[in-house]
Amino acid sequence: MSQLRTSPNPDLARVAADGYELAVRYGHLVITGVPYVNSRKEVRLGTLVSDMSSISGDVTASPVQQHVAMWAGEHPCDASGVPLRYLQHSSNEQVLGPGLTVNHSFSSKPAEGYRDYHHKLTTYVSMIERHAQEIDSNVSARTHRFVESDDADSPFQYPDTASGRVGITNVARKLQLSRVGIFGVGGTGGYILDQVAKTPVREIAIFDDDTFLQHNAFRAPGAPSAEELRALPKKVHYFAGIYSRMHRGIVPHDFAISEETVGQVGHFDFAFICMDPGTPKRLLVEHLERHGIPFIDVGMGVELVDDALTGLLRVTTSTPQKRDHVRDKRRISFADGGKDQVYSSNIQIADLNAMNALLAVIRWKKLFGFYAADPTSEHYATYAISGNHITNEDKE
Template identity: 35%
Template sequence: MDDRLSAFGRQCGFIVTVGSDLLDAENVPCLLKDGVVGSCTITQSYDPETGKSNKQIGNAPHAVRITTDQECDGRVYAADGNPIGAYLAGDEKTWSDISVRKGSPDRPEDDESARDSVYRYAKRIVGAVAAFDAAKTTSFSQPEEPFKIPNAFEARAGIGPVQDRIRDQRIAIIGLGGTGSYVLDLVAKTPVPKIHLLDSDHFGWHTFMRAPGAPTDDEIEGQREKAWGKVAYYRAKYDALRTGIDAHPDCVEDSAWLAEFLSQHPVDYAFVCIDQRSESDSPRQDVVYAALTEAGIPFIDSGISITVENDSVRGAVTTSAYDAGSLEWQNAIPNARIASNAPGYRNVQLPEMNALAAALAVMEWRRRTGQYVSESRSFLHKFRIERPHIVTPRAAAEE
C-alpha cells in the first residue's frame, strides 16, 4: 500500500511490515541515550497478553511499543536529550511503551488508523536524528559529518565504530576517468571530511557511458555548449549529498608540484587511477608514485589492462597498495605497463571493469585502515578475467 508511512519508510530506509494482526515499522533510525544513533522497531498498540491489536497499550491512548536494536534503556530520545513520549512501561533495556498525544492537551485528537499512528511516531523519531545532526546546542558529543542528509546508514548497517577509523582521513583521488569516478562514488558515501579531485581532462560524450549514475537534461545541454571539466562535473554531481569535495583541474607533474599542493591541501591517503599513454614507453604513473612517496603519503593504485582478442575481452584488474614512503612500487607489477605480464593497455573501456577496479581499491583501503578482518599481507591483488579469481604476486608468477 503506497500510503504516507510506506513512502516515508522508503525515504528513510526503514521497512513497514504487516503481520496477521500487527503493524511494525522496522529499522527506524533513532537517537538512543547519550546521543548514540541507532535503530528501533515501532509497533502499533496491542495487547501484550494476546498479541492482538487494540486502541491502547498501558491504559493510555495513542501509545506504541518501541523496541531498540541494541540494549540501552529501551527509550528513544529527542535532539535535546530528553526521552520522546510519556513513559508507560518497559524493561529498561530494549523496549518501552510510550505515548505521544495527538493534538493539544485541551483539544486531543484520535489517530485515523494504526498506520497513521505509527507514521506520526516515525516522523518524530526520525526527525530527532536529523535535528540532532544539525543542532549546535546539543549537550552530546558528536563528530561533525559531511553529509547533507541524515546519516541513517551507519546505524542501520551497524558499522559506526568501523567507520570511526576513517572519520578524520583526507583523501585525494588522482584521475577521474572511469575508475576514479567510481572510487569517488564509494568514498563520497563514507564520513571522510575531505576529498580532493585531481584531473586536468575534460568530459567527452563517451565519459557518460562509463561513469556512475546518469546525467541530467541540464548536464547534457551544458556539455553541448561547452565540455565539462571532469573534476568540476563530479564535484557538482555529489554536492547535494555532502560537503568537503574539492575540485582541482590539475595533474600531478612532479614532487615539487605535489609538495606545494599538499602545503595548502593536506592529504592522508591517495587513490591513483590514471592510465598509461599507449604511445609512451615511460609509464606516467611513475611520476605520481614518486611524488606521493617523497611526500610520505600512502596510496593505492588501481589499473585495468584489457584488450580484445577474437571479439572477446581478456585482461586483468590490478590493485596495489603502498605504505607511506614505500618504494616497493619500483619492483612491483605495474598496473598498465606494456612490459608487464598483463595484456597491454589498449583503451578498451567497460564500466563494469571500472566499477570492479574501484571497489577492489576501496576495499583495500578499508582493509589497510583496519576496517576489515584480514589475513592478507600482500601489497598486490589481481583479478584475471580469464580465470575469475583474485591472485597475489606469488600466484601471479605461477600463472
C-alpha cells in the first residue's frame, strides 16, 4: 500500500471534491460516514469499500469488470426496513485490516459497466443513502470532513492491489516484519529477493560483495541489458536498483562476511542464507544464533550424470526453538576449501535456483502464519530432481 495521489486520478479527485470521506486503507478505497437504514428503520452510518484492482502504478483505470463493493455495517434497508434485495451478494465477516472489517458484499452493475471509480462509488452511495434521506432529509455522505489515508508510510512504491483483489490483506499483514536479511544474491538469493520484495517487510537488507557478471544473468531473475553488464555493478546494487522500483526498503551492503564485518550486519526478524559453505557462513550462523534470529539456509547439489543433470535442493530452517539439527545432523556445511561433494561442480540452473528460493520463501511464510502449517513442521527439506520427491525431516 502507498498514498494514492488524487492528482493523476480525476475520478478519485472528484470523489474527494464532492465531499465524501475517501481514504485508501489496506489496498482498498474506503468511504466512511454513509447513511443507511437498518431493519429497525433506524438511520445509521456505514462504510463502503471497493478493491483497487483497476489500477496501474498509482493511476486508476475503468473498473468495468470490478463491480462488486463491500460494506461495513448492518445490511442496508429501504425506509420500511426491508433489505435492499438488488444489492445482495453475500454476507460474511471479513477482516481487511485492523479497524476495517466488512460484513457484506454488494453486486450491482450498470449495463455498460462503471466508467470510473467516481461512477462506481457514488452510484453505490446513492442507492444506499437515498432511503435514509426519506427518513431524515439532512443526512448525507458528503460530509466534507478531512480523512487521512493510513498507508502513506507503506514500504511499497504503489498500492498492493493484488492482496486486496483476493481479500487477503489481513493475512499479508503477518509479513510486516521490520527487517529481513538476504545473504548472497547470486542465484537463489536473487529469486528470494524477488519474492520478499512483494511482501510488506519494512526493510530488506541484501548482502553480497560480488560483481554481477554475464554468467549471473543466466541464473538470476529478470533480463539485464548488455549495457548494464558492461557497467560491472555489484550484485547488491544491481538488484537494489531493480526492486527499489517496487519496494522502498531495499538496502544494499556490498561487503563480504568475515570476522571483521559480521558484527556490522545488525539485527533481523528473519534471515535467508544463500552462501557457499565455509568460514563466512559459520560466522554468520553463529551471529544469528547468538542473537536469537530465525533463519533459513538454502543449497543445491546438481551433477552431470550420463549427459543429464540430477541432484537435490535443500532448505534448512533454524529457529530459537529448534537448532540442534544444524550441527548434530550436519544439515548445514561449514567446510572450507573443496566444499562438500554436492557442491563440488557448483552447477546452477535458473529454474532450480527459483525453485530452491520458492521452497524457502514458502517455509518462511509458514513460520509467520501466512500459510497454514503443521505446528511440528519440518526444519529440513530436500527436493530430489530425478524422482520429483520432497522429503521432510527434523520436525519439532
